[in-house]
Amino acid sequence: MAARHARAVGWGLMSSVDDALLALRHSEERYRSLVEATAQVVWTTTPDGRVHEDLPGWREITGQSTDEVLGHGWLDAVHPDDRARVRAAWQRAVRAQSVYAVQYRVRAADGGFCHISARGAPVFELDGTVREWVGTCTDVTARVALERALAEERLLLQQVIEQAPAGVAVTWGPDHVYRLVNQWAFGLLPDDRPLLGRPHAEAIPETADMVPVLDRVRVEGEQVRIRDLPVEWAAGRRFYDLTFVPLRDPAEQPGGVLIAAVETTAEVARRRALEEELAGERRVVETLQRSLLPGRLPDLPGVQAAARYLPAGPHVQVGGDWYDLFALPDRRVGLVIGDVAGRGVPAASVMSQTRAALRAYAVEGADPGAVVRRLDALVCHLELADLTTLVYAVLDPASRRVAYANAGHLPPLVVAPGLAPALLVGGRGAPLGAGSGAGSQAIAELPPRGTLLLYTDGLIEEPGASLEVGIERLAAIAGAWDGSDLSVLCDAVMADATGERERPDDVALLAVSLSSGEIRLR
Template sequence: MRWSARLAGAPWRAAPPTATGDPFTVPGPREPARPGPLLDLREIHELYDLRNVLGRLPAPVAVTYGPQHQLGYANRAYRELFGDRTNGLPASEALPELAAMGVLPLMDQALRSGRPRSVKSRCILGLGGNRYYNVSCVPLGSEADPVAGAEPGPPIGVLIFAAEVTDQVQAATRLRESEGRHRAAAVTLQRSLLPQKLEQPDGLTVAATYQPGGAEAAVGGDWYDVIGLGGGRTALVIGDVMGRGLRAAAVMGQLRTAVRAYARLDLPPHEVMTLLDGLAMEIDANQIATCTYAVWDPAPSTLVYASAGHLPLLLRCPDGTVLRGEEQNGPPLGTGGGTHLSHTLRLLPGTTGVLYTDGLVERRDEDIDQGIDQLAHTLAGAVGTPDVVCSRLLRAMGVSSDHDDDVAVLAFQLAAAPAGVDVGPSEV
């Protein structure tokens, strides 16, 4: 069987043989002023032998024909790579390497549909190490195609072209391994900077959880903390450094250490935010963070807090009502020059509060307010101890091991009122 290639476009004139007796016929120049008669495209095909073209390619190429994909041709590069092949045999016998790469079904699809099919990064073993190829299957038309202007005939064969991509695959593998090592180091650093055990002050139960993003997401700078203060008071902290990777985790560690130091000064929350803002600018003027710093005082049953651009805290009252902190936030840490304010909430016995980072409520296809509304609805039914509340919130918000962002949640719960005491919503 003779294989030929069709050239698209208008026909060319055929120049006569040269005086030297050159047997080859080449296309002659056009004569726009005096157009000659049209030539049958089949005559043009004879000028271009597909075997001659494919034999010059450095990439492995094979041509099969018929529904059994009988081998009609394999170029030199193909034979040098895989060894001699017997023409006329079905591809399942003549080209076992294609079966090993799962290419035979693609050849069937290309022959039936008349459209090219391809696969990427298919591995071939036993060639001096693993080698990878992108393989394309291109349907070939019949030599008996109708003349120009008519519908083409159905495919009678398939051209298989393999492009080696071993270097690219190995480079991508090395890159993934390197990213995996960096991610593991960042996760280790992140976890080491978070408190290993939370303080449990009298009358207040506290639990927290941290869930790093999935393998495709770099570790961020989420953190939380619980700090015991004098007079039975307790500081509750949640924060999120913008950015990803080791740098964000390192900045988070510095800010967390600073919060613990400033907390010992017994300053109001808004003054702690002001000090953190200046420190954040000194650490890295191009990297900002959000933070909520709250102080629980059991004597007057108040929660005094300040927020630097962070998401609103949520409170579930003993009767199931969920309140959202809507007070004005100060600017994020690291922006400089902003004014931070302290706000006071009076909490009732049995109240459960939740502080969280944006990874819990932010989704690419939704407004973040929708996520906060969903979290509030979930919190209304998430009864139980703070550790149970944390688990239920993560599960209800769809946070899993392959989540695309870090998540930190800090839940706290006041001791319940004695039996027979009626309590209503928190006073804000």
């Protein structure tokens, strides 16, 4: 019985040992599978660091033979510039019985070089001596190339930031703490003050009112640009163009703000000086132009007249619009509305010469068509302007007839209480200076209480709308007039056309009225 018991115990011990060995073998297999899955080369060496087994993975990378790999022959595949460093690292690890970790280049089978990351560690016996070394080698060429590319990009970005002809800074977090500031940005400040690591409101209190802008850019992801921002430094006011761009953190959450800044103090000063110069020139031209317009319309028998003139807005040079009203022989009346292309002194000069020449030709008694022909020849001969448009009309109060010639200008408008507004579209020809030689004329007859309106394009032009739309609006406003005071009519037309907006062009308006009749075109 005792013998049977001993045999049972023995079999039990043998079974336990077998199970333990099997578990150990499975564990080793799992470990080896894990290593082989995560590394390209798994290696072992003797305690003194010599390779004593074939390394197929290493041979696949380097093209070495089995005999060439054994011992320390594997070092022959290491790049000559790295070989001494790798040998020294391996010898130190063997002597110290410590972890071996090194990265180096090896000659690949195709003749090129690849980057290898090697790690190894000693395996100890129970008595503390080294039984062997085990380790792995992994090809990290792609990772090294990526790291190198990223490093080059960082260097390039740093150079761009430092060399950029603008101040560049990055603030981070809800307090807008300065993380990056290039040298140019420091040069935009009036003094040598620290910025890095400080919140914006603390670092630059003179622009603390920009914190809400920084908040909006950072949180809402909105890019903002501010032009000519005035900043009151202790030494005086300076101006800056600023651009704020939102930055996200790695989790795509609000991170910080990229700030680009350029000082515009000199540009602002030059622009203001130029604006003052242009304003002075404008005042001179406007005075000259107004001096060429009738100071007051003449009192002519049987004729009522009113006129209005407004120069373009303050940011636009004065143009060459004009009107005129004068007596002719046989109690007739001459009416003119004109527009010279161009602006400033040249346009005013052309306008004055054209106005004087027209009056001289008109008082000789020539009809409107002949006057326009002579003016066209004069403008072409003297090369006065690229383009001048006008309407010249002769009104006979006795017969109520209007003879007129139109040199590329807008058609006159006739309005009378109880009648639909009518455009005088006859007598049309090319603008002065075209050299066409044309100078046709037409004749119309004013209706009872009829009024003739002559105007320039500044009265009817609207952004995005055709001239026809503007003429229809003018006809609607003038057609609603009750036929009383001409000044009321002119004020209503001007108020509707100009409103509160800045005028992009000069506006000239001439209204002439007689007593009754009906309009007839010939």
